[in-house]
């Protein structure tokens with residue numbers, strides 16, 4: 001694995017349980033994420049992948065278990081302490097969650113300004129650079145409502161990476177994108193890893209993306225980690241469920 | 255039996271819900287206090303809110319004040335003329351406007367306009383995960399959304415109330431001279447005789463507290479919105495209803511309290 005520089009994992013999830021009412025979404029998830037690795041999270045829809053990602057950044061509080069960032073338990077922090085811890089991370093929401101009252105460029109500039117950057121020229125350069133990476137520079141002055149789903153997603157990615165965080169969590173970055181732009185985003189994720197040793201956690205349903213970018217693949221099923229290994233191991237897995245998932249077969253017979 | 259239990263449980267549950275609601279408002283106040291005393295002030299956003307809330311609400315409070323003043327003048331005249339004391343109208347109108355009518359009616363109007371806008375705007379952000387997006391980027395939603403609105407309301411409301419009083423008095427003067435032929439000098443003499451600057455402070459102080467009430471209740475409804483558009487609608491309705499009711503209740507206690515500091519003049 002490139003860039004693994006300590007024995008303590010960057011992010012460690014232990015025994016994570018979370019229910020919404022009667023629905024048990026996460027039922028004891030254990031997961032280590034190392035510095036500099038790209039971990040891809042797969043699994044059926046509604047299995048709690050987004051919920052797991054939100055726990056990793058402290059947006060949700062677990063019923064049981066803990067999430068540690070460099071050995072520090074996020075679950076015992078106050079919201080104000082979490083705000084500081086989160087500045088090391090970037091997060092792409094599944095629905096992008098752009099600020100509806102700001103233009104694309106203002107959305108991307110937002111985290112820079114909040115991080116205390118004041119130099120307007122520097123802000124503009126960084127925004128331009130981030131939008132360029134997702135091929136969205138031409139639309140920087142549009143309002144989010146006037147963007148297509150895929151464009152919104154890319155604006156969300158630009159906003160997540162613009163502060164150059166150590167760790168970026170992507171919730172379905174390529175859902176709704178055409179194959180060419182999907183490739184652009186996959187390359188961008190890889191480039192960030194190689195150049196800045198960024199740790200990435202990527203939720204995706206796109207199996208070709210999985211094999212392109214993943215150092216490690218984790219499958220979430222029935223609220224627990226049902227597979228954890230390299231893409232090669234995933235491909236070689238004898239489990240019919242995993243093979244069906246990779247091939248996109250429902251198991252139904254016509 | 256179970257019906258009986260149900261009947262007993264209902265008020266108990268409502269009471270617990272009310273306590274939990276107060277608890278949530280208390281948390282919001284604590285977060286806001288932290289934001290004001292330990293965080294940085296967001297002057298730019300505050301200025302934007304003052305324009306939106308203060309500047310933008312003027313038409314509403316001017317019309318409210320003016321027609322309240324006008325109608326109260328008319329009703330007073332109809333009665334006072336029986337006793338031949340119609341020229342003293344200015345006194346009662348100005349005192350009532352300053353102490354009760356302008357703060358309460360303009361306050362209710364601002365609740366409808368501003369409280370609803372706050373709850374709807376913040377609630378929409380909540381259901382679109384924009385509030386979570388703020389948190390992810392290391393920004394406390396209370397710092398970014400509530401603090402600027404809080405200061406904007408604290409500053410705007412007393413001024414809006416004062417404006418409402420001024421236009422109420424102007425309308426009263428117009429109606430009494432044009433419709434009821436009371437010479438303006440008589441009208442004004444009675445206004446000056448019976449109204450103190452403390453009466454104006456009385457009304458503006460009420461506006462100050464009403465502003466805080468509206469901000470807290472409306473922002474809380476926005477921040478706790480759930481269930482998509484329906485939830486935002488519900489939160490907006492609640493913001494207006496809860497703020498209006500709280501305003502009326504708090505108004506009574508403010509009157510009792512403030513009258514201790516600024517007693518009503520003896521001359522009426």
Ligand SMILES: Nc1ncnc2c1ncn2[C@@H]1O[C@H](COP(=O)(O)OP(=O)(O)O)[C@@H](O)[C@H]1O
Nearest residue numbers: 020023025043044045046047048049050051052
């Ligand atoms: N805030 C919430 N309140 C109630 N249920 C939720 C909430 N967030 C997620 N869920 C439920 O948890 C389950 C997992 O959701 P999610 O993590 O979004 O799935 P996915 O794996 O497709 O990302 C879903 O059934 C969803 O309805």
Ligand SMILES: [Mg+2]
Nearest residue numbers: 049050094171
């Ligand atoms: Mg999801």
